[in-house]
Amino acid sequence: MKLLATSSLGAFAAVALMSGAMMSGALAETRLTIATVNNGDMIRMQKLTDDFTKANPDIVLNWVTLEENVLRQKVTTDIATKSGQYDVLTIGTYEVPIWAKKGWLVPLDDLGAGYDIDDLLPAIRTGLSLDGKLYAAPFYGESSMIMYRKDLFDKAGIKMPESPTWDFVADAARKITSSETYGICLRGKAGWGENMAFLSATANSFGARWFDEKWRPQFDQPEWKNALSFYIKLMRDAGPPGASSNGFNENLALFNAGKCGMWIDATVAASFVTNPKDSKVADKVGFALAPNTGLGKNANWLWAWSLAVPGGSQKVAAAKKFVAWATSKHYLELVAAKEGWANVPPGTRKSLYANPEYQKAAPFAKLTLDSINSADPAHPTVKPVPYVGIQFVAIPEFQAIGTAVGQQFSGALAGSSSVDDALASAQTIATRDMTKAGYIK
Template sequence: MKAILTGVLGTFALAALSTTALAETKLTIATVNNGDMVRMQTLTEDFTKANPDISLEWVTLEENVLRQKVTTDIATKGGQFDVLTIGTYEVPIWAKKGWLVALDGLGADYDVDDLLPAIRGGLTLDGKLYAAPFYGESSMVMYRTDLMEKAGLKMPDAPTWEFVADAARKMTDKANETYGVCLRGKAGWGENMAFLTATANSFGARWFDENWKPQFDQPEWKNALTFYLDLMKDAGPPGASSNGFNENLALFNSGKCGMWIDATVAASFVTNPKDSKVADKVGFALAPDNGLGKRGNWLWAWSLAVPAGSQKAEAAQKFVSWATSKHYLDLVASKEGWANVPPGTRTSLYKNPEYLKAAPFAQMTLDSINSADPTKPTVKPVPYVGVQFVAIPEFQGIGTTVGQIFSAALAGEKSADDALAEAQAATTREMTKAGYIK
């Protein structure tokens, strides 16, 4: 009996050892709670089947919280994460600091040259790729075709802000909880300030002049912020100062927004009948302009990177390669349909007839991405790169502070003039402390 028991226990021990050996590398992945990333987590069996020695642990966070946690971890060399979801702002800055691993282990069949040049360029430093794009985006107008028609209007492919404001007010029916426009109001350098900075560019505004002097005391910023606050007061939903991407997506999909100007990546969600009550009533247009030669659209890629502090860089690059590959796009298409694959990363996707047929927003997305120029983001010359952000390390803190000031103005806590004066003072103080202003 003892011998049999020993044999049984030995078998269990071998099984346990075998299981441990198979899952010997655990990757901790920090990501944002956007729909495409949530979907990715449901499909990872495809990865773990092919890599039985790697297991995955997810830390899924709201956008502002993700940025804070990931920045703190990498700056302090905390080593909490093996794969980070970061964006076009962080990649070149962090790569320059030596905080990211160069992605030279993505595999022979990854096809780096297939990545869209506009997206790849923002993730590259000195010719090396430091993050792989999971999805790329610009911004555009998504609008209700039925409400536009009811208002007696026709949306141009390339509207002006004047047209958008007029249409928003005409589509608003507050008694029936229908609001002409939903725009970001939640504070954050990548939340309300992504929208407001891109919008301000089209009004002729800029964050800094060529000598790094903040420009919130100039008439272009006053025009942009006043336009936004007035429009949201007249045609926006209540509580807009708490609304970011996900909150406005929910409002639009529930039929409460006439127009939503936001990330092109949202197109597949607003046209998906499983997600949206108005899926068959959505049209698309380029982000608006003011006739000054700049549209209010941005350029961004949520991307996967490997922190230099990870002890599992080889396994991490395997995962990054899988999640941003052509194979992954095919996998999503097989499960969810071509319209729902992560957009904006690969040239081949925009030459795929199945995708073009399934995604009525494909060409508008590509045109929006290609029209954003991070090296010349504004009407007047500037010393910085970046469309909806300024590519300097200090911007994360400054942008969040200004975002909080402008969000408070949207909530009715201060006037546009007071908000701009505060933004000017706060930004001047930080830029002086950082040595940009002598």
């Protein structure tokens, strides 16, 4: 009995030790909450994170995947209020320098010896840096371009130029419109990063600008009226019904279903529209530069969806490990092994565009790189401006102003207001907010 009692005591002690070790292990886990956008490349990344967690078993990933406008709202509120809800943020070229200047982001100049920061495309790296320091690592970079149905163009006897004008695009869209296919799909959903990304870049090509050299809004000028009138007439003649609700994902779905003859949007879409798993028209897609009006500016933008770590985070080391993994050369090779080279996140690294396997697999590679390299955020418009940014204005106030203006223009597309009324409202909103913020003296 004495021996039995001793054995029982030993067994109890062993169980207690094991329980303590397990509890200690659980406490040692770092749980990262990652806020991201519901785009295809981000969804794919979530499916591949076993590669990361196997190498980092002490880090648990918790995903919050949101529609673009909602993501921006929630992430901006979180970081501005320092609530610490997220450990890794998916943000873009607009937010990074502004938030870095406010001290809201952790510098990312120490992502490990193998990261090769100098391999990042200069245009993309510059947009995510402040005073030479990287504050967000690019997951994918993009400009914008035309994606079109070669079969529909051939049937209509039309040949797409490498650098078409807006008049050519509009004429072609009307010619290829049929009972089965809309001639063109363009963003109409309200948001500074939704319809206003497209419309700002388009307006640049028409000679318009958000503000003059004294920060006075320019929506009362003829260039904006020409751009907005052209867009709305084109969409009514050759676009899908309900276009005022369509953003990137909605138009991608329409194009891949064979419902759009042309789509002008982010270059990142190229891998989805040419992937037979996603697209019914994968073997029929051609590409061309974003349109122009002959004034010297094409309607192409510059953007990068990037991963950043909020300042003051208690999990910086683990967050940086994840950011380094998701934006590394290794991750590109992982996607290539699983999905093929054509489907790796584009627009971030020089080595990708020098890779013969990628060049062979991605017929859109050169046009994507040319579009990114030709975008000039420092000189976005035909006339001089006091701001940096192509499809946005790099000032903190733009997020609110851009969204409010986007709502006016989306309403005009839906038919709830006229072009003149939408422009007048945009002028009033922008003038009020810029005066309140002290830009207009």
